[in-house]
Amino acid sequence: MTGLSLLSGPDPRAGMETAAAHLSRLGPLPSAGTELIDLLDRSDLRGRGGAAFPVGRKWRSVAERGGSGPVVLVNGAEGEPLSRKDRVLMEARPHLVLDGAALAARATGAGEVVLYVGAEHAGAVSALRRALAERPEAERRSTRIATAPARYVSGEETAAVHFLNEGVALPTSLPPRPYERGADGRPTLVQNVESLAHAAMIARHGDRWFRDLGRGEAAGTALLTLSGAVAVPGVLEVAQGSTVGEAVTGGGGLGAPARAVLLGGYFGGWVAAEQAWGLPLDAPALRDRGHSLGCGVVAVLPEHRCGVVESARIITYLAEQSARQCGPCVFGLRAAAAAMHRLAVTGAEPDDLERLRRWSGELSGRGACHHPDGAAGFLLSALRVFDEEFLHHHRRGGCSVRAREAA
Numbered sequence: 001m002t003g004l005s006l007l008s009g010p011d012p013r014a015g016m017e018t019a020a021a022h023l024s025r026l027g028p029l030p031s032a033g034t035e036l037i038d039l040l041d042r043s044d045l046r047g048r049g050g051a052a053f054p055v056g057r058k059w060r061s062v063a064e065r066g067g068s069g070p071v072v073l074v075n076g077a078e079g080e081p082l083s084r085k086d087r088v089l090m091e092a093r094p095h096l097v098l099d100g101a102a103l104a105a106r107a108t109g110a111g112e113v114v115l116y117v118g119a120e121h122a123g124a125v126s127a128l129r130r131a132l133a134e135r136p137e138a139e140r141r142s143t144r145i146a147t148a149p150a151r152y153v154s155g156e157e158t159a160a161v162h163f164l165n166e167g168v169a170l171p172t173s174l175p176p177r178p179y180e181r182g183a184d185g186r187p188t189l190v191q192n193v194e195s196l197a198h199a200a201m202i203a204r205h206g207d208r209w210f211r212d213l214g215r216g217e218a219a220g221t222a223l224l225t226l227s228g229a230v231a232v233p234g235v236l237e238v239a240q241g242s243t244v245g246e247a248v249t250g251g252g253g254l255g256a257p258a259r260a261v262l263l264g265g266y267f268g269g270w271v272a273a274e275q276a277w278g279l280p281l282d283a284p285a286l287r288d289r290g291h292s293l294g295c296g297v298v299a300v301l302p303e304h305r306c307g308v309v310e311s312a313r314i315i316t317y318l319a320e321q322s323a324r325q326c327g328p329c330v331f332g333l334r335a336a337a338a339a340m341h342r343l344a345v346t347g348a349e350p351d352d353l354e355r356l357r358r359w360s361g362e363l364s365g366r367g368a369c370h371h372p373d374g375a376a377g378f379l380l381s382a383l384r385v386f387d388e389e390f391l392h393h394h395r396r397g398g399c400s401v402r403a404r405e406a407a
């Protein structure tokens with residue numbers, strides 16, 4: 001079998017694929033147990049929620065805790081504002097997600113599966129409910145749906161566990177990590193829906209098949225969400241290792257001249273357009289180059305939009321979305337958002353730009369979760385890519401893009 005995997009078959013826009021259609025297209029789910037973990041190791045499947053952690057290693061860490069009752073927490077919170085890929089997958093291929101969850105439960109010895117889905121993703125919740133009704137009774141009895149509050153940090157692993165335990169979708173400090181003590185104090189596998197769907201395909205077709213889908217050293221395919229200055233925004237499946245430029249071409253090409261690309265979402269970072277096109281869409285390769293694939297967001301900023309204004313909007317959003325539990329979020333992130341807003345909109349104070357440069361290095365590694373780290377990385381990329389625009393805003397109190405257009 002060649003070609004793409006998760007979204008091959010009927011057009012995802014046609015809605016949910018029924019159990020009958022799913023089974024006739026892909027065949028029954030193999031009865032794999034713990035041996036699937038070795039298969040996942042060999043496949044080099046990495047998590048698609050943002051951290052790109054090896055999936056086999058994650059499953060093994062839960063399976064090895066043993067005990068009577070691990071939990072599989074299927075993470076479909078998708079709180080990243082620019083991402084659509086998880087909800088498209090849940091709406092169109094809910095049985096593939098449920099297959100992956102069932103395999104994870106078998107391989108880790110879990111007796112319970114929780115589908116943790118963003119409350120605003122009504123189409124995904126409805127498709128999963130309908131799909132669940134088509135599954136065997138034993139699976140229906142051990143699976144439930146929990147709706148995640150619409151908040152950026154709701155999908156963070158410890159926030160998801162915290163929500164199940166106490167109804168509060170806010171991150172908690174580590175350790176213990178969810179695989180050690182998670183939902184109801186039990187070892188908990190928190191796994192993104194796309195990762196589980198890939199696992200279900202690997203169980204059917206093998207590790208070699210999956211690796212061969214990728215380009216060069218990269219394994220498999222990835223779901224991307226294209227937005228901004230592309231002709232056809234939306235969700236696209238690409239071979240891992242193909243380039244950002246090829247993905248944009250797959251989305252119909254540019255809809256306007258591009259200034260920069262936001263790669264990986266709000267926790268990713270800006271890349272100047274001319275440098276972005278040749279970058280490989282593969283988490284380890286991007287990390288080596290100082291970038292992140294994150295949750296697969298590729299957002300193209302057109303030349304006529306100001307990078308300072310866009311970045312200020314995103315930093316303000318991240319400051320508002322923090323749990324406001326720790327110093328870097330309560331003080332640092334809020335102050336950075338205020339300085340960015342002054343620079344972008346109302347007029348900068350003399351040392352705003354210098355303070356932003358300092359904060360971009362100081363915010364990381366100090367919160368209970370990675371929220372401030374993600375915001376700091378984003379800020380650093382904005383200062384680097386829009387260096388000239390920041391200086392223009394700082395010195396002249398106005399926007400270089402508007403000045404250029406007026407000239």
Ligand code: SF4
Nearest residue numbers: 323325326329367371
């Ligand atoms: S670092 Fe920020 S988002 Fe994370 S737990 Fe602390 S206050 Fe909340």
